[in-house]
Amino acid sequence: MKTYDYIIVFKKKNHGKIDGISQFMLLIALIAFIRFSVLHPNYMLIPMIISLLILGWWIFCYTQLKRNVRPSYRLALLLAAVGWYFQPDGIWISLIYLIASVLEKQAKFQEEIAFDAEEIVINSFPKKKFSWNELNNVVLKDGLLTVDFKNNKLIQKEVDSEVNPQVETEFNHFAKSHLPQ
16 A cells, blocks of 8 residues: 555535435335335335335434434445345346445545655545646645646645644645656
């Protein structure tokens, strides 16, 4: 595993839209599973168990939110994918829920940017790597990181925590020493 000289963590994003989409998907799954259980009483056990598990996880996520902990609906989405798999003609919907459960973590991942002597890496999906030759300037000032690319692209984001002025000066000196002259 590679170690970097500097790793800057950006301020957390609001994940309200992602959580809203996840909850909407779970609501659709719950309605479909309960409806299937009512219409097909002979096959109601699996959809009802999965519905109860999803509802239980949803309640757990709600309590997490009340305690100011970021909830994750991945497990409930995965349970919904299993539930859809057992539905008649539900395999395609099951795949959509499976993909959503995998992508939810990545969508909520806190962004970071790492710097070392050879490259700059933005921890995203997929990872983005840049060489120092692609940059005009990199500055960390007043809790704001600015990365200016030669192709006129600009990244400017707030840093997650307060940066010590000494570390800020040290980082700016490091960046300036690696930028092409």
